[in-house]
Amino acid sequence: MKKVFSSIFSLFIYSLCFSQSNINDINQSGEKNELNIYQNGAPNSLIINQIGNNNISNIEQGVFDELSLEGSINQTQQGNQNQAYIFQVGKNNIIEQNQTGNANTAKATQDFFTTTNTITQGQNGNNNTIEAKISIFGRNTNIIQNQNGDLNTITTKLDGSNNYVQQLQNDENNTLIINVSGDDNSIEQEQSGSFNIARTDLNGNNNLVKQHQEGNNNNATIIANNNTNILLQHQVGTGNTALKIQNGVLNTSFQIQEGIENNVSVTQSEEFNSSTTQQIGKNNSIEVIQNSYEGKVSITQNGDNNISKATQTGRDGIGNQITQNQEGADNIANAEQNFTLFDNTISQKQLGDFNNGIAIQNSSVNSTIQQNQEGNENTTEALQNNAQNSSITQQQKGQNNVAVAYQDFQDSSAKNNTISQTQRGVENYISALQDGISNNLESLQVGDQNIMNTQQIGSENSINISQFGTSLMQTISQNGIGNTIIFEQNN
Template structure:
């Protein structure tokens, strides 16, 4: 073993040592000094210390044809504008570089060519000062471990690392970069096989961190971690080409920061982004299958974006807590079982999701707060997928659109002044909308579908429901409202074998239905029911072999029906006082109207209009109570009217035009009034009255 100590003041030092187990130490003090030192052999060590400005230390340990092992180099420079450059070959070697001062440069090149042998190399580089640069380049072949650690304290500094590993999946590479200060930059790149790790930490303002990993054939279990604390910082990750089971984690704390991560991995990889502060930006782009994305932001005026081009079983999860935040997600080209989840807590937030070409996939959005907006779009070959939206608070808006089959949309809102819209195309779709609160509005639309379903429920006052179906078959609309001053509208156009149902509980409500647009449907159904006071219900149907049922319970209610077509039926029933029922059937045969009223001061009106085929129609009317009135008009042949009144001060007015018609009247009570008119031939009137006399 040999130990050499050299101490110089202001000169050029050049030497070369070829031996084993040597320890060399060089101390220099001065300006523009140069140390050039070469060391060959095994188990050597070198310590170089330079004090002063514009000094240079050039160290070479080993050659490609003369590698070294178990060798260490420790270089320290104190001053400004200094340069240290180290080249080292083979494994189990250590390098330490320390510089204190400004505008210094530290660089190292490490090469390990050992095959089928496990080795370990480490590099530690530290700089304290401003406008400094650190560079590390390493290349390894074989089952080696290479660790590079870089540290800088100060402003306007730069870190650079390039690591290359090949030929072995057992190799391990590690990069650690730590910067404290402002306007610093850290760059790390890993290329090759095996287990690769990059860790970057920055504390300060206006810093930048860039990390890249990729393989020429295969890279497994690779990770990148970036941590930044401060404002106006930027972090970027790229993992691409043949990576597998990769992991990216980014964390930022501060304001006006941005981060981005891109993975082009085979499968089973994930990206996690976490930001705390205001006006931050997070972006993710990911390719592959069985992938995961997680984004979290705490603060205001933040933006998070995720784009997945995946095959199957991949997920995106986004969470924001604060006001005026924005989430945006795109998931495309999937083969199935992909999911997207968004959650926002706060006010004036926006969440947008788009899914393309996915099968059996799902979207789930949740917003808590006021003046929020949620949007879901699923289209281009999507099947058996579902979109779920939940909002709690006031003045929120939910929008969902599906261009898909066998899929569903669910929208749930709690609060006041909320709006929800849902659009669905193609068959076997289902839309479910629920609102709890006042002054809310919900709309649903289905097109070109068979066995489509729309279900809408509202609980509260001054709400509006609207549901529409176009070019659908075997489909249904169901609407239910609990509260007062509500409005419900349903419409079906160009449909057969479909149904609509409306139910309202409360006062001053309005429900209306339009089924058909002039082209007659087949076997359509309408059912409407109301409970309360001052309600209004109406239905219009263009159909054959169809029926309408209306029921109202309460006072000052009105029910109205217009029905056009053949073989149709109308059934109306009211319980209460001061109610009105109207029904009209036109352009058809074999139709029937059945009306019932229970209470006082009620009015019944029925009309079957004439046309050349107006035959075999039936009107049946029943009233029980006092001060009621009944009016009937029927035109055509082989028609019949049956009217029954029970009570006092009732009025009956019936007119028939045509031949072979019949009227059957039954009145019970006092002070009854009636007017009966028949125009035509072979008509019959059967009149039965008790406890009263007619007025005419």
């Protein structure tokens, strides 16, 4: 094994220990070479070039009792199965690593008072690995990583504030992992190819994360803890999975998927969360869970056999909104708001055949459920419990549709609630039940062979029913005091 440790180089190392200002250029060519450099003081500059295979370059600048200040390391390797290692201790340092070839490894670490430091890494080839780590008191740090090839791996660890990380991978079977603990971080990840995995773990405040994947069988995971996070995920391809978990306040989540067999799961906690998801393709699934007040969920799906599930559970439950839009066949939209107080809204719109919409509100005051379906063989169900001054509106257009609405079943304390149902088409069915005081129920069917079943329990309630068509059936029931019924039928 060749080693670059001549008497001149030893003198060079000796001079660095006395904190001189040094600029050094070292070149190696051949195979199985090993280069070890140790520097202390400030400012130091190193330019390392290795050409060949199975080479090792190991550089250390600074120690904990004598920091490296304004140090610069430029490390370049060309060939296969090379290893590049850099360890810096100090402030205002710069690391640049570039590798060209296959099966190479580049690792850079900046530790202890790593203020205003920068790490830039680039690899071109196959089966390569990049790792960058910034540890204690690492503020205002910038890491940029780049890979081009197959089966690549990038790992970044940050500990500090105001950090910026950018990662890029091209080709297949790549892995990007970032672990951050600190404040005001900005993370960007991008992948292009198949079998990619992108993962980001954040524990801090005011974080911004961007993930982008193109290809097949991608997996993107973001987990954020603390406050004011903005997270975006975008996937293009087949068989993608995106998971996003937020714990904190004032969080925002954006997710877009295009392809087939995609899956999105979003979990948000605390106050002022917002989530927007969109899927284009078939066999997609979305699940969103929020635990706060004034939470907003917006879900859009285009295609067949999609599932959309949104759940909001708030401690105070004020002003929560769930919006679900589906276009296609055999889709399911499920929305649920639990233990919410007032001014909550669920809106569901489905266009196509064999769709199912379910909306549930518990402990709802001044709350609204709106369901709209257009197509055949569709079913819409709405339930409001412990409701006051709340409303359910259902509209269906098509054939063989079913609309079911319940307000406070077996709860006589509910009052001033409204159910409005409209069906246009043939062979449709309406069912409505209200329990309480001063409630209003309105139902309209236009078409032939339609069936209606309405029931009210309580006092001072009203029913207004209209049917237009032939071969119609209806069942109307009221139980209480001071109730009214208006029924109109035109055959």
